[in-house]
Amino acid sequence: MEKIIEYIRKVSEKLDKARIMTFCGTHEHTIATYGIRSILPENIELIPGPGCPVCITPASIIDEAISLALNGVEVITFGDSFKLPGIKWTKKDYPKNLMEAKERGGLVRVVYSPLEVIKEKDKEKVFLAIGFETTVPATISLLERSSNIKILSAHRLTPPVMKYALEKHGKGNINGIIAPGHVSAIIGAKSWEFLPKEFGIPTVISGFEPTDVILSIAELVMMIKNGDAKLVNTYNRVVKYEGNVRAQKAIEHWFEVKDASWRGFGIIPNSGLFLKEKWKYLDAYWQYGLKLEEGENDNPPGCRCAEVTLGMTKPNDCPHFLKGCIPERPYGPCMVSAEGTCRIWAMVFGRKKG
Ligand code: SF4
Structure with missing residues (x-):
């Protein structure tokens, strides 16, 4: 490991500055937990990117899920979405999140896997399906095996948001990208070829161990120094060029x-x-006539989560960070999930401070 760090130091001496965006919350978790920023030269900046699916789930989906739970439909959710705030609570007396809806008598159940409910035939349930490409196969297992559940899909795709983040940062302001490992296992390394080809940005698909991340940074600084934009897969023990073709076909089917x-x-x-028209009888949007609003202004007042998620500001620039917004009582969405940058920084740096 020391040799790789030495190598990064040497190569980066010839660089002005290298701004590397890490897409995944899990990569940011490794970087913050193992203090990787502190061992890198100052001219290498690691910028956390938009890879937290809980952070970017529109508030109106949560408000609609709360409304279903309060009206007798059981809402099934993963633990990391239980405290995810909606937006209605900021304007009127309304539960802030599914946890508060449950406290007020709403039907909410937290599961480790949606498969926990497949055999239940009593009352109708709605599964709050949050996640990037990685979690869609679990939703599909549920669709295939249960006749008693509707899907409220908040599934989102990672390549389009990567493009969006790059456009927000502006040309030339991101010099390298650490692409997601788990997502790439599903969609394949091929899905990130557009980054070097269209944007001219060196890209490395990385695993999540500290050594994986440091190796990926070494690959990137070398490419940046040589002006060589390529896609490199350092996580080939898990990620194949084509990805998981069976999972891709199943996603296309549903x-x-x-x-x-x-x-x-x-x-x-x-x-x-979103579920195809032919599956609309399984679609909570259609079944319950749910209406979603655009998510542009759906963070609570003062919360800077949108900028944090795009890597345009740091959690400690937010006035609520570790004051009104803490992991036990999140005010904004980036403090909720273990993949949210605010929560990661609160757990790592907040603990050190305290
Ligand atoms: S600290 Fe809380 S309020 Fe501030 S940006 Fe992060 S999630 Fe939003």
Whole structure:
């Protein structure tokens, strides 16, 4: 490891500055937990990117899920979405999140896997399906095996938001990208070829161990120094060029790609997965006539989560960070999930401070 760090130091001496965006919350988790920023030369900046699916789930989806739960429909959710705030609570007396809806008598159940409910035939349930491409196969297992559940799809696609983030940063301001590992296992390394080809940005698909991340940074600084934009897969023990073709076919069978709303960002073209028309009897949007609003202004007042998620500001620039917004009582969405940058920084740096 020391030799690789030495190598990074040597190569980066010839660089002005290298701004590297890490897409995944899990990469940011590794970087913050193992203090990787502190061992890199000052001219290498690691910027956390938009890879937290909970952080970008539109507030109106949460408000609609709360409304279903309060009206007798059981809402099934993963633990990391239980405290995810909606937006209605900021204007009127309304539960802030599904946890508060449950406290007020709403039907909400937290599961480790949606498969926990497949055999239940009593009352109708809605599964709050949050996640990027990685979690869609679990939703499909549910669709294939249960006749008693509707899907509220908040599934979002990663390549379109990567493009969106790059456009927000502006040409030339991101010099390298660490692309997601888990997502790439599904969609394949091929899905990131557009980054070097269209944007001219060196890109490395990385695993999540500290050594994986440091190796990926070494690959990137070398490419940046040589002005050589390529796609490199350092996680080939898991990620194949074509990805998981069986999973891709299953996704295509059930879902279609449409424009979708992202929390704090608004609509991003072709960035969401929604059940196809022929499966509408399984679709909570159709079944319950749910209406979703665009997500551009759906963070609570003062919350800077949209900028944090795009890597345009840091959590400690937000006035609420570790004051009104803490992991136990999140005010904004980036403090909720273990993949949210604010929560990661609160857990790592907040603990050190305290
Ligand atoms: S600290 Fe809380 S309020 Fe501030 S940006 Fe992060 S999630 Fe939003």
